[in-house]
Amino acid sequence: MTKQMTDVVNIDIPSIDIQSVDIQGIDIPSFDTLGLAPELLKALTESGYTTPTPIQAQAIPVALAGGDLMAGAQTGTGKTAAFALPLLQKLLPLASNSASPAKHPVRALILTPTRELAIQVEESVKVYAKHTPLRSLVVYGGVDIKTQTPHLKSGIEVLVATPGRLLDHIEQKTLQLNQVQILVLDEADRMLDMGFMPDLKRILALLPKQRQNLMFSATFSNEIKKLADDFLTKPQLIEVARSNATNDNVTQKVYQVEQSDKEALLTQILKVADAKQVIVFTKTKLTASRLSRSLERAGIAADAIHGDKTQQERIKALDAFKAGTVTALIATDVAARGLDITDLPMVINYEIPSAAEDYVHRIGRTGRAGASGIAISFVSSDEEKYFTEIEKLIKRQIPKEIVVIEKHSTRTTSASRTKTSESKPRSSTSHHDASSGIHGETKRMLPKKKPSDPWFDKPYEATIAQEASNIKSSQANKKPVAVLLGGLRSK
Numbered sequence: 001m002t003k004q005m006t007d008v009v010n011i012d013i014p015s016i017d018i019q020s021v022d023i024q025g026i027d028i029p030s031f032d033t034l035g036l037a038p039e040l041l042k043a044l045t046e047s048g049y050t051t052p053t054p055i056q057a058q059a060i061p062v063a064l065a066g067g068d069l070m071a072g073a074q075t076g077t078g079k080t081a082a083f084a085l086p087l088l089q090k091l092l093p094l095a096s097n098s099a100s101p102a103k104h105p106v107r108a109l110i111l112t113p114t115r116e117l118a119i120q121v122e123e124s125v126k127v128y129a130k131h132t133p134l135r136s137l138v139v140y141g142g143v144d145i146k147t148q149t150p151h152l153k154s155g156i157e158v159l160v161a162t163p164g165r166l167l168d169h170i171e172q173k174t175l176q177l178n179q180v181q182i183l184v185l186d187e188a189d190r191m192l193d194m195g196f197m198p199d200l201k202r203i204l205a206l207l208p209k210q211r212q213n214l215m216f217s218a219t220f221s222n223e224i225k226k227l228a229d230d231f232l233t234k235p236q237l238i239e240v241a242r243s244n245a246t247n248d249n250v251t252q253k254v255y256q257v258e259q260s261d262k263e264a265l266l267t268q269i270l271k272v273a274d275a276k277q278v279i280v281f282t283k284t285k286l287t288a289s290r291l292s293r294s295l296e297r298a299g300i301a302a303d304a305i306h307g308d309k310t311q312q313e314r315i316k317a318l319d320a321f322k323a324g325t326v327t328a329l330i331a332t333d334v335a336a337r338g339l340d341i342t343d344l345p346m347v348i349n350y351e352i353p354s355a356a357e358d359y360v361h362r363i364g365r366t367g368r369a370g371a372s373g374i375a376i377s378f379v380s381s382d383e384e385k386y387f388t389e390i391e392k393l394i395k396r397q398i399p400k401e402i403v404v405i406e407k408h409s410t411r412t413t414s415a416s417r418t419k420t421s422e423s424k425p426r427s428s429t430s431h432h433d434a435s436s437g438i439h440g441e442t443k444r445m446l447p448k449k450k451p452s453d454p455w456f457d458k459p460y461e462a463t464i465a466q467e468a469s470n471i472k473s474s475q476a477n478k479k480p481v482a483v484l485l486g487g488l489r490s491k
């Protein structure tokens with residue numbers, strides 16, 4: 001493997017805003033003209049795909065030609081098919097109907113940072129490969145390794161894996177990688193963020209030197225350029241616009257609201273907007289669990305998905321969400337990474353991420369494939385600095401709307417009185433915020449007192465003990481509230 005990457009290093013790659021290299025103006029061919037095999041075209045037609053997405057239109061010909069690829073595209077752009085289709089096409093001549101495991105060595109390895117993404121990628125590979133004899137499998141940690149071994153032993157050509165579990169299999173000698181011809185690094189930036197670099201180096205050292213490498217990353221930081229420099233050979237650079245940061249299909253809204261009022265606001269939005277499927281992002285696992293329980297108590301079907309949940313629990317929550325039996329899926333950033341839920345209409349940032357790029361990933365869950373979506377951010381005074389960073393990142397200012405959560409007592413605090421007077425409803429008639437379904441005159445009583453939750457009495461991790469105690473004290477201070485959502489005003 002050479003260490004050249006002239007195609008990439010000579011290009012001034014902005015690490016964040018890559019709209020400047022949008023593919024507008026490029027003719028998007030049809031799948032037929034990309035030279036894909038009839039077996040693959042049939043699967044695409046059955047999946048309802050008519051036109052390649054921009055990343056597919058650009059990446060498929062490059063990958064079919066056999067070159068290395070460094071592609072800037074995030075989840076939601078159709079990137080999975082952009083690498084899976086050419087990969088399958090290249091393996092087709094070697095596909096065998098034989099039952100012998102020896103005829104089905106691992107020929108393509110797809111590495112992903114998270115279990116959820118690995119599962120989704122393999123599901124897509126299966127769909128695209130359904131009219132071919134090519135076999136695929138996903139392996140990830142958090143489940144008994146023994147359950148995966150028999151499948152591996154029966155032989156599979158396309159292996160999707162998270163790095164740690166792949167190394168476990170290699171150590172247990174349940175897997176051979178000496179026939180890998182194609183390597184895909186999916187969401188490479190997140191793999192680095194999650195500290196997988198040492199694992200990646202170990203895995204890559206085990207692969208044949210002669211192979212094709214396809215790397216996908218949502219961002220092009222210096223670390224990613226270094227990774228590409230180390231592992232790719234003269235890659236062709238392909239970028240598509242970070243559609244979700246600037247995608248006009250996604251209405252971005254910011255509500256300024258105090259931390260202690262966020263829960264009431266969230267409940268109101270979920271109820272008033274009659275939301276069907278919403279991902280709510282929190283910064284911590286504890287907040288995710290707590291919020292999910294509170295929403296349930298408020299009569300909203302909710303579940304949490306985060307790193308402390310078992311794989312089975314996460315899959316169950318995701319399936320229920322996809323099936324529509326859970327309305328609000330409360331997720332931390334890592335857990336939600338790579339989630340692909342078709343037509344997700346709304347994302348709520350209950351807490352603002354301190355890493356601005358996480359905002360882009362979060363709102364990328366909605367507004368996909370041309371559908372419209374809403375991304376609402378609850379910004380408390382402590383979080384304004386993070387939101388300023390986000391606005392710099394997305395090169396866009398989002399009007400701030402002040403939300404007044406009025407304490408429903410005869411007296412208001414001076415602070416809330418000030419806010420109320422600053423932000424009277426715009427008219428006495430009903431003001432309807434079409435995008436969120438919030439009515440200006442909405443004034444709903446929330447439960448006077450939260451029922452106590454024994455879950456909070458259980459000891460939790462020491463690092464978040466402080467947060468737990470904050471929650472307890474905020475619960476103690478909680479007064480009956482009514483949400484005056486008419487008190488919205490642009491700053």
Ligand code: AMP
Pocket residue numbers: 048049050051052053056074075076077078079080081340342368369
């Ligand atoms: P991905 O970015 O790979 O996670 O894909 C996002 C979503 O777009 C998935 O639900 C895919 O099934 C869907 N998709 C991918 N390619 C196409 C296409 N060409 N036409 C329509 N939908 C697509």
